[in-house]
Amino acid sequence: MSIISAHGISKEYGANTVFANVSFRIEKKEKIGIVGVNGAGKTTLFRLIVGEEYPDSGDIVRDKDITLAYMRQHSDLTSDKTAVEEVLSVFGKQIEIENEIERVTALLQTEENGRLFERLNRLNEEFDVIGGRTFRSKTRSALIGLGLSEQEISLPLSSLSGGQRTRVLLAKVLLSDAGVLLLDEPTNHLDISATEWLESFLQSYSGSVVVISHDRFFLDRICGKIFELENKKLTVYGGNYTYYRNKKAEDKLALTRDYEQKRREINRIEKIIEQQKRFNRERNYITIRSKQKQIERIEKTVEKPETEPDEIHFHFHACSETANEVLVLKSISKSFGDRSLFSHADLLVKKKEKVFLVGENGCGKTTLLRIILGQLEADTGQIVLGSRVKPGYYDQALSDLCESNTVFEEISDAYPGMKNGEIRSALASFLFCGDDVYKKISVLSGGEKARVLLAKLMLSQTNFLILDEPTNHLDSASRDALERVLREYDGTLLIVSHDRYFINRLADKIAVIAGGEICVYAGNYEQYLEKKNNVNRKETIKYEKSGSDYEKKKFEASEKRKRQTRLKRIEENIEKCEQRLRELSEQMNDPSFASDYSKITEIAVFAEEEQKKLDELYKEWEEVMRNEE
Numbered sequence: 001m002s003i004i005s006a007h008g009i010s011k012e013y014g015a016n017t018v019f020a021n022v023s024f025r026i027e028k029k030e031k032i033g034i035v036g037v038n039g040a041g042k043t044t045l046f047r048l049i050v051g052e053e054y055p056d057s058g059d060i061v062r063d064k065d066i067t068l069a070y071m072r073q074h075s076d077l078t079s080d081k082t083a084v085e086e087v088l089s090v091f092g093k094q095i096e097i098e099n100e101i102e103r104v105t106a107l108l109q110t111e112e113n114g115r116l117f118e119r120l121n122r123l124n125e126e127f128d129v130i131g132g133r134t135f136r137s138k139t140r141s142a143l144i145g146l147g148l149s150e151q152e153i154s155l156p157l158s159s160l161s162g163g164q165r166t167r168v169l170l171a172k173v174l175l176s177d178a179g180v181l182l183l184d185e186p187t188n189h190l191d192i193s194a195t196e197w198l199e200s201f202l203q204s205y206s207g208s209v210v211v212i213s214h215d216r217f218f219l220d221r222i223c224g225k226i227f228e229l230e231n232k233k234l235t236v237y238g239g240n241y242t243y244y245r246n247k248k249a250e251d252k253l254a255l256t257r258d259y260e261q262k263r264r265e266i267n268r269i270e271k272i273i274e275q276q277k278r279f280n281r282e283r284n285y286i287t288i289r290s291k292q293k294q295i296e297r298i299e300k301t302v303e304k305p306e307t308e309p310d311e312i313h314f315h316f317h318a319c320s321e322t323a324n325e326v327l328v329l330k331s332i333s334k335s336f337g338d339r340s341l342f343s344h345a346d347l348l349v350k351k352k353e354k355v356f357l358v359g360e361n362g363c364g365k366t367t368l369l370r371i372i373l374g375q376l377e378a379d380t381g382q383i384v385l386g387s388r389v390k391p392g393y394y395d396q397a398l399s400d401l402c403e404s405n406t407v408f409e410e411i412s413d414a415y416p417g418m419k420n421g422e423i424r425s426a427l428a429s430f431l432f433c434g435d436d437v438y439k440k441i442s443v444l445s446g447g448e449k450a451r452v453l454l455a456k457l458m459l460s461q462t463n464f465l466i467l468d469e470p471t472n473h474l475d476s477a478s479r480d481a482l483e484r485v486l487r488e489y490d491g492t493l494l495i496v497s498h499d500r501y502f503i504n505r506l507a508d509k510i511a512v513i514a515g516g517e518i519c520v521y522a523g524n525y526e527q528y529l530e531k532k533n534n535v536n537r538k539e540t541i542k543y544e545k546s547g548s549d550y551e552k553k554k555f556e557a558s559e560k561r562k563r564q565t566r567l568k569r570i571e572e573n574i575e576k577c578e579q580r581l582r583e584l585s586e587q588m589n590d591p592s593f594a595s596d597y598s599k600i601t602e603i604a605v606f607a608e609e610e611q612k613k614l615d616e617l618y619k620e621w622e623e624v625m626r627n628e629e
Helices: 042-050 083-088 092-110 114-129 135-145 162-174 192-203 216-222 241-279 282-301 365-372 407-414 420-428 434-438 446-459 476-488 500-506 525-532 537-545 549-588 597-628
Strands: 002-013 016-027 031-035 057-062 068-071 180-184 208-212 225-230 233-237 325-336 339-350 354-358 380-385 391-394 464-468 492-496 509-514 517-522
Touching: 002 042, 016 042, 016 057, 016 208, 016 233, 031 042, 031 216, 031 241, 042 057, 042 068, 042 180, 042 208, 068 162, 083 135, 083 162, 092 114, 135 162, 135 192, 135 597, 162 180, 162 192, 192 216, 208 216, 216 241, 216 500, 225 241, 233 241, 241 282, 325 365, 325 492, 339 365, 339 380, 339 492, 339 509, 354 365, 354 500, 365 464, 365 492, 391 446, 407 420, 407 434, 407 446, 420 434, 420 446, 446 476, 476 500, 492 500, 500 525, 509 525, 517 525, 549 597
Parallel strands: 031 208, 031 225, 068 180, 180 208, 339 517, 354 492, 354 509, 391 464, 464 492
Antiparallel strands: 002 016, 002 057, 225 233, 325 339, 325 380, 509 517
16 A cells, blocks of 8 residues: 555756656555665655655645654754753653653652552553653664764764764654654765664664665665666666666666667668669559558657766776785774774785775774875884885865865866866766866865866876775765776775675775774675674684685584574573563552552663663674574
């Protein structure tokens, strides 16, 4: 059953048509991803769905009982409330009943009243039904899961960064219990750990989820349907992002072949007509009319493939060969005041390797890159760049751009020896054509600035690319293009990224900063996921070095036994915890306790603590089950 449906909707801003004659349906419990290049109308579609704007034609029908919760990409959420207080505001009913329980309990301290006892019992029953014992622990769990620290969740929103406030808004939307969640780029300010928490939450969410995202790995894990906005049309694909990507390519290939075959057939028939005209006899004109009707029938079935949106097309080439060991880090440490980012960090990057540096926000990834580049000094340790190594750096903050320059000036200033035609040709590869090259850097979007910086990097004479979050400002098509280029790059790569799809398609090796050290895993992201859980550092090294199939199988069997033992223990504890909750609930409803208000309050406190334990056990159980899969 559709809870939201659109029929033939169109939207224009002045002379610009965003999309036309778009129709779709959103069903109960569906998880849908919306993709398309920047400017295709994805956020506009969200505003139409929630009723902030109206279509110029067509209509959108919403189920009258459905509730919507909308998380905007850029949050202006701010107040003197703490992060916890802001998120708790979605639990108005629970807080109202909680306050009433406290009020009635206080009254019972001074008077015995049968009606008050009955009211207290009814309130406690309703409180249990609507999750009154757990809403505070859920709030804290969501904020911590989305990457805020214990200290940050107690700070006023006005003192948090824009990214942190966006995470608070996301937690608020997720816990709203709305029938439909509309999430616009929810992973933008999340590290990998927080994104995985969000995936786990959405996978088990009982309502519908519609998400705009350039995070392709996230779309693969969450979505069972993809809406693509392209060329002012919306196309529906039944599957995740990878299915959509492959199906679109197959459909395009089939359509192109069909179009070319029919055009060839039309050309063949037109040649026959021309030949018949030269004969200039009555029977020839009968043939001509027949052939023209044949062409008309074919033309009615001809569907010309849509023009693909422009995408960046360029090539990186290493300027020269390097020594086999491109980068060696030995016992690197760095602290800021009392805060130690890493100590005794070691890393080896070899020629032509594609190494990804990952870790939680704040673990020191960008700091380590700056140390490698000599922009920052390590407290201890040694950094060795190999012979003939020439690094090139992409800064995620885009700080290497001069805001007062035009796009053209930015390149000509960096490479004064280049001719105007060469500069224009290079910029055209990054979609800066015509008068676009005279735009000021200051007025460009984040994605446009990223393309300028990539253009500068392409023109530099390097053989060791050091990239800090290069996909952050790029849409999916541009990310695909960058992947293709870097896969063919004949130099060495060291990349910081939280884009797991990007990592998965490129990585030879993943270096994880955790606990002040760097632990290295061979392989791509999926292989890293298989190895990382429940394996301590010594066991990982032993596993990586082992060349024996017998040793590997022995190791894997041992790890599986450990997980099964842990799973059994967790399930036993869950059963015990649930039994204790049932007993406490029975005590609260026991008439013999009705007059003992202090006992009722004490039991309620025990029940809330027990529920917190149960929530943690389920979280642990889900983690182990994911590893089993």
